Structures are given as structure tokens and as C-alpha cells.
Amino acid sequence: MLTLVQSNDLNSLATRLCEDIRSPIDGFEPETILVQSLGVGQWLKRGIAERLGIAANLNLTLPAHFLWDLYQSQTADNFSESLDRDALAVRTFKVLDTIESPIIRDYLANAPKSQSTQYSLAQQIGSVFENYLLYRPEWILAWQNGEQPVDHADADWQAKLWRTLAEHDPLLAGNHRAILHQRLLQSLINHSHDDPLPSRISLFGLSTLAPMQLEVFEAISRLVPVALYFLNPCEQYWGDLLSMREQERQKLDALNQGVDPDLLYLDAGHPLLTAWGRLGQEFHERLTLGGSDATIEMFDRPTADTTLSWLKRSLVDAIPQIESPSDMNRNVDDSVQLNICHSRLRECEVLLDALYQRIERDPNTLDQTIVLAPNIDDYVPHIEAVFGDKLPFTIVDQASTAHSSIIPIFLQLLRLPSSRLALSEVLAVLHNPSVQRRFKLTPADVTLIERWLEESSVQFEWDGQSKASLWNLPATDQFTWSFGLDRMIAGYLSGAEGELISDCAAINIPSHETETFEKLLSFVAGIKRIRAQFSVPASTSEWVDRLYRLLDEWFDIEASDTLAQQTIQQTIDQWARLLTEAAFDDAIAQDWISAWFKEKLEESRGLMHSQQNGITFAALAPLSGIPFRHVMILGMDHDAFPRIRKRPSFDLLEQTPRRLGDRSMPDDDRYLFLQAVNAAKDSLYLSYLGRDVRDNSRFPPSLVISELTHFLSSYGWALTAVEHPLQPFSDRYRSGELVTYRSDWFNEPLAHHAEADPIQTRETATISGESLIQFAQHSAKYFFDDQLDASLQIYDHIHPESEPFDLDALDRFQVIDRSLEALLDGVELSTLTKLLIKQGMAIEGEWGERQLSNLLSTAQQMTDTLLAQSRKPFPIEYKVDRVTVSMICPNIGEKDHLYARAGRWSIKQTMRPWIAHLLLNAAGQPRQASLIGATASGIETKTLAEMGQRDAHNALASLVSLYQSSSTAPIFFPIESAWSYLRARHKGEGREGALAQARAKWANVAAFGEQTDPYWVRLDGDLDQIPQIAEQLEPFFKPLLDRWDAK
Secondary structure, three states, X not given: OEEEEEEOOHHHHHHHHHHHHOOOOOOOOOEEEEEOOHHHHHHHHHHHHHHHOOOOOEEEEOXXXXXXXXXXXXXXXXXXXXXXXXXXXHHHHHOHHHOOOHHHHHHHHHOOOOHHHHHHHHHHHHHHHHHHHHHOHHXXXXXXXXXXXXXXXXXXXXXXXXXXXXHHOHHHHHHOHHHHHHHHHHHHHOOOOOOOOOOOEEEEEEOOOOHHHHHHHHHHOOOOOEEEEEEOOOOOOOOXXXXXXXXXXXXXXXXXXXXXXXXXXXXXXXXXXXXXXXHHHHHHHHHHHHOOOEEEEOOOOOOOOOHHHHHHHHHHHOOOOOOOHHHXXXXXXXXXXXXXXXXXXXXXXXXXXXXXXHHHHOOOOHHHEEEEEOOHHHOHHHHHHHHOOOOOEEEOOOEHHHHOOOHHHHHHHHOHHHOOOOHHHHHHHHOXXXXXXXXXXXXHHHHHHHHHHHXXXXXXXXXXXXXXXXXXXXXXXXXXXXXXXXXXXXXXXXOOOOOEEOOEEOOOOOHHHHHHHHHHXXXXXXXXXXXXXXXXXXXXXXXXXXXXXXHHHHOOOOHHHHHHHHHHHHHHHHHHHHHHHOOOXXXXXXXXXXXXXXHHHHHOEOOOOOOOOOEXXXXXXXXXXXOEEEEEEOOOEOOOOOOOOOOOOOOHHHHOOOOOOOOOHHHHHHHHHHHHHHHEEEEEEEEEEOEOOOOXXXXXXXXXXXXXXXXXXXXXXXXXXXXXXXXXXXXXXXXXXXXXOOXXXXXXXXXXXXXXXXXXXXXXXXXXXXXXXXXXXXXXXXXXXXXXXXXXXXXXXXXXXXXXXXXXXXXXXXXXXXXXXXXXXXXXXXXXXXXXXXXXXXXXXXXXXXXXXXXXXXXXXXXXXXXXOOOEEEEEEEXXXXXXXXXXXXXXXXXXXXXXXXXXXXXXXXXXXXXXXXXXXXXXXXXXXXXXXXXXXXXEEEEEOOOOHHHHHHHHHHHHHHXXXXXXXXXXXXXXXXXXXXXXXXXXXXXXXXXHHHHHHHOOHHHOOHHHOHHHHHHOOOHHHHHHHHHHOXXXXXXXXXXXXXX
């Protein structure tokens, strides 16, 4: 007996299921319940426990697993897993060279000669055959019998290939799904099924079944009771409703046949049902055509006067109703919300505000909220960053690679033979906690090792020979691991630093760091050993040994990594079984192994348990349809949803007429969205990326969003999209136009504080000159670092992974700076060139020497100037009012004090010599300041003339006064932008014109404008403050302005 139970509410279906299974048929037999996903299974198990007091002795599984167990009962041969895409792909891979298709032959002739490329093609063919077995089993059976039921050019070579597979593998020929399906049906019809069937079978919440799967359950229902609990969004019969596209197609066909389209009866019905519901509509149609022995209907019609309730009522009725003209002028409510953001991070920040709003209305909101996304893995880092410890949440069904620390590193190690051994790749392995424990590395060890590797100019590849053989590059050791390690070993053995030892620029390894260096050598030796070993093809059994050894030798597994370890071990065993059952005995290359494990481990998912007292985040597929008060869907982007899976051009399902029950990913996604809409009880929240984060240009939403907004507006329900700003601290929040609960962005900015916070004031008797310099260079950074001991600096170091064929501005600065230091220490120019190349500052050969030549000439000129007369440091202490400023001024000569820099003198860098200049002149040591800087064309010298003692004193006093007043709140005075203002005013520009120049400097991102500085961003100051502070510092800056452009 087949009973069809229908409802648009999964809760109602669960209640009915509990009533039906309340009395067990046999106290010892488990209750068999088949669910559409493990997520639904977990939710149902909890629902059964709540309704019946216990959920025990349940056989909750997927229909495909249940059916495969039944199929296996029809054969004496035992397969560990179904003959799915991978099993078919391995068998296809063995016979690829026998395929007679020109398309396939051309692909194999032109594609890279690697096993991974060939297996990728075999996978596509295996996937196509798997779909034929499920949706066109008669084709497979006909091909096996030498017949050709498909009239298409690609059908002949596929038929021959299938027969070849069958000939090479008799086990496959007699036990594939189509044959086992026939046997099972026959045994069920003849009542000759040997293994006992469950006494009762419940299929719960399924959206669809393949035709052959439904056929089996219909046959089983003649022997035991089968109940199908179908989540049907519509109470009416809707199998004959046509989408607008299908209506137009039928009208066009009618015109082509000479029939008046107006004579056709085309039932449009509900536009959203037909646009989104094709999957469920066809399943409902097949259930109706097959006929059930009994039908039970339990539909829920929401009664609330909200947009969402009206939308769901319209879906239940299949036809939207307008009860009165006044309904076309409806009140706006927030039961359906649409939000437009610039980035996934902003989507999560806006989502957090929306959740806080709901919590304000109802504190019990969290466990009745689900947040869905087409691909939840895209949002995991943003969810963790935004929600953190603010609200309890659980992310379910995320990829194992997203929540495991060892799986990504396992895959990284597998890729070593085909990788460039780039420093960043190896450091990713080194930074893994499990690897660190295995090699007994402490965090301090890792920091030290990373510094050594950067200083030694390690970039990629093991040595020059591997650079040449693998990447067709010059066979030089420079910038390789061998190059860097030789430098460290030279320093380790000699104790030298920066000297040429055995043709290596030594890097000293102090004796107290020897143990860390030995750990580094052990780690790098392991990397080299794995790369060499995995580069050699091997048999299946040898690869299994290699992979298990990799796990044992590289990872010290803790409790938190146990699940990931088991996942890897299960994947290794699955791969071994796959090849063993296919009798694959060829040597296997690393590229295939790496690609296969990457795909499988990224496909593996985490736990499906949802949070009981918090928000549940999940992908759409596993939990769509489960009812929640608040359903919130992110990522409804035009290019992300519905997803499109590109099928091979030789897929005959795409080239032949479609049949009822055929699947497609876009149809599946649309139905998931329909189920999610139907699952929302109180509110539906939608979000998408509708603005470009770079230029603010518009992006359209997903087609389903456009269809929803058009439908609602057509029936008088306004759905206004809220466009959110790029930044969470926008003035639109401050003004109250938009609501945010992130008060930390809008506490009165520190730059605006009128009253002192409880921070230690700077009422000290002595101020170091270094403190004044740092304050003048960056007043905000000095406040946070010195007063609050809080660094806002963003460290995003990018390791270079290519040779420096062209030196950029930073490279040139470093070369001149390092050369200046070496020349002052007495290193010869000829030796210095070789030393810099051996340090990795330029590439070896004539080109590198030419690059260094001009830079060394500049460094030599600066050295000659510095050594032209005797100079020495001069300590100075000078009293400004009641404060003593102390400083050691370097390079003091008889008539000047000299400063050299490997780049240009910006105003920020000039603060050091200027403050020293003021101290010397105020203290009665009048001298001019000489500033030597390097430019692309050579050196430039700037001279700051000596000044009167009183003027110097007044200049210092104004700076010291501002310094002391900033002890409890930072001063908003971005020096580069302020200098643009001051210079413009000094040249006669008006206030507004000068501020315009300051704003241009502030916003110049290409020149690293201060607008992007995290300290100024956090201060949230206003450039209009600059004139006021500039007036206070007029005695400090006026003498410098007079001297800045002096010749």
C-alpha cells in the first residue's frame, strides 16, 4: 500500500509521521525512514524525540543508500560501494586509448600528457554513464545487447565504449544499476525477494526521486506499507501549470503548425510556482500518474496580514488572489526584506544588525533563525570574524577543508612534486600547529625560522637544476632553498654575518639558536624527501603506505583533529578499494593522486548538528525546507544562484528530448529557494552583492530575486531594496537613516573627546627627542602605541616568489641603504657588488650588475659626503619651560649636522633632522642641517639654514605644548596632508584652496594616502581640523616652510 501524505509544512508532516510510527510493528525491528538529506534526518530525529519522548531504533538513511542495499541483494558479487561516477571513471581510464571518437582523440592529443588530465576526462564520461544508468537505463541495456536506441553522432562511440567496459570487466557487465534494477523489480513482482523487506517504509520530505527509484518503491508498496510524506507547496493540482517560457514555446509551436495560439488552453497559474517549482511539480505529476492507494492532505494557510503570509497563501492556492481594490495599496512591512551590499563581509555585518533588531522584539529569536547561502563555505571566515563572541552560532555542513587544520596541509604536501616549492607554500605547512608539534617547534621557533628564510632570500624551488628541469629557467641556485640554506649553514659554521664565506653571503646563526636551526634542517629535509618520493609513480598499495606514513610522520594529532584524521584515512581506504575493485594495476602518478584527494576531501562535509540555542548557518541544499521563524538567505547574486553546472558536450541527455523527472542544477536550486521561502514563518530576509566594492557600479540580483520582486509589486506588495554603504561607519548610520547596533563604530571619536579619559598624562620632567619625533611623524599612532599600548598596524606580509628582474622603489631603497652601511664599514665597492648579489638583492649576471651599478654609485657619493669631514654624535639636553628635552644628535660637524637617507626626504622623514636642528640651535649650537637623499637620477641635497636661538626655542615650545596636551586624547594632524595645506597657505593659497590640496593628498590611494592608514581611520577625524592645529604649530612649521624650497 502506497500512502501519499501531502503538506506545505514540514512540521505537519513530522507530526503525522510520529502518529503513524507511534505503534511499532515489531519491537525489535528498526523503523525505516528515508530522508532527502542528513540535515533533515537530524531535524526529524529531534522532532520525533520531542513528540514521542524518545527517538530510538531508527534506521534513518538516504533513498539511494537504501536502494543500493536492495540492489546488492540481487547479486552474489559484493561491491563495497555503488558503481558510481568514480567507479566508472577508473574503468574508463583503463580503456581511454580504445575510444574511437574524434572529439576524444583530439582532446587526448592536445591536452597535457598527465594522468590527472586523462582521469578528468574519464570522470566526465563516468558521470555521463552514471546519469544514463539512473535516467536512461534502457540505453545501457540496449548498448550492452549490441543495439543503438539513440540517434546521435556521439551515441555510437559511447555504445562501443560501454561494450568495451563490459568486456574488460564482467563484474560490471552483470551488476550495474540497470541490470540490478530489472532483477529487483522482477523479484518484487514475483514475490521472490529473498532478503526480508522492512515491515514499514517511510519516505520523508523528499523533493524528488528518479523514475527508476520511484518505480522500486511503488513495487515495494505492493508487499509492505510505504508512506511518502511529500512537502508540497501547493494544495491544488498544479501539474499542468506552465511557466511563461513554456507558454511562449507552445504558442510558437502552434504557429509553426498553423494553429491559432488563442485556441490553446494554457494554464499559467502562479508565476513563481511555475518558475521555481519544476522539480516538485514533475515529481507531483509522476506521483499522480502512478496513483497512490491513499492520499492525506494537511495544508496550512497563513492568516497574518503580512507580505510573507500573503505570498505563502498565494502559493498554497496556486493562483494569487486580490480580494479588493484596496489590496493594491498595501502597507509596507518587513516580513520580506531585500538588502544590497558590496561584499560578503558587509552582508554578514548587515545580517548581524538585522538579527539584533529581531532580538529586540523577541529575545528567543536565535534558535528559531536559520541563515542559508548557496555555498556556505564562501561565508565561513566572514561569519567567524563578524559574529565571533557576539551571538552564539553553529555552521553546519561546511567543507572539511574549511574547519580542519590538517586536511589543507595534507593536500599541500601531496602537491609538493608539482608545486614550485614557493616560500609561502612551505611556510603554510610550517605554521600548522599539528606539524609544529610533530617537529617540536615552538611559536618562537617558527617566527625565527621565518625571519631566517626571508633574510636568506629563499623564494622558490630546491636548486638550480630543478629550476631548469621543471620550469625551464636558468640553472642558477640563486633564490632557491639550496641558496638560502647554504647562506645559513655558512653563518652557522663560521659565526660570520654579512660576509662572503665559501662564495655565500653568510647569515649568522648564534649558538643559542642552534637547536632551532637543527629543527629547520629536519623540517626542510622532510619536505625534500616527500617531494622526491612522491615524484615517482607507484602501485596502489605503495601509495597507500606512502599516504599513511605522511599522516604519521607529519602530523601530531590532537583530539580536535581526530575527525579530520579519520576523514583522510577513510578517503585513502575508499580510493584503494576503488582501484582494487576495478583491478587497476598500472603505476599511478602524483598528479592524479593529488587531484583526486583534493576533490574528495573538499567534497567531504562537516557535522550536520544544528545549534539548539543559537543561529544555524548552512548551505541551502541540506536544510532547505526545515521550518524556522526567520529564514535569512545570503549570496543571492546574479552569477551565483541558480548555479549552472556545465555538462560535457557529448552528454546525450542534453542532446535528446527531455523527459519527465530529468534533473538540472538550475531547476534544483530554484526549488530549494521555493522550499526556503515556504519554510519561513515570520520573516524572509534576502541579501545579495549588488555593488562593486571598487567603483560602486551596480550588479543585478539573482533571477529568482527579480522574479519575486516583480511578482510582489504586480500585486501591490512593495518590496524596497535597502542599499547599504561600503563601510559600517558610514554617516548614513550616524544620522539614523540606517540602523546599526555596532556602537563601537559610533562612540564619540577619540579625536573629538573634550574630557580626559582615565589615561596617564604626560606631566613628566623629561621628554626624549625620539618621542617628539614619533609624535610629530604620526600623532595618532604615537598615542595608540605609547599611551594605550595598542597597535592598529595591519601586518599583511607578502613573500616574494619571483626573481627581482626589475628593482622597484623599495628594492632600490634597500640596496642603497645596505650599501651605505657597508661602505661606511669599509667594504670595497667591487666586493660589495658580489655581496649584494649573493644576498639576493639583484639577479646574478651582467643584468644584475648593471642594475646595482647606478645605485652603488649613489651610495658611494653619499658615503664620500659623510666621510668628507670628521663628525661625531653630540648628546644634548635642552629645557623648554619646565620640561627637559634630551637627544643624541648624530653626524655633528663644525658647521652643520648631516643626515643621509636612501630615498627622498618626505616631510614625515624630515621631522627627525628638523627636531634635532631646533634643539641644536636653541641650545646655542648654531649649525645648518644638510639632508642627503637618493633619487632615481642620483643624490639630492637639502639645506636647512641655521636659525636664531629664540625662534628655535619657540618652535620647540609649540611642539612640546601640543605633545603634552595630547596625553589623554590623540591629535588629528596627518602630517603629509597637513603639509600640503601648510605649503599651499605659505604660497598664498586661500584656506579652502589649501584644504582642497590637503584632501587630494589625503585621498591619493596610489601614493599610499593617509586615508587608508588604520590609525587615522579609527580616529575618524575631519580635515577641517588641520587649520586650527596648524595655527598652534605655526612657530614650529614656519621656519621649516621658509627653508624648504630655498636653493
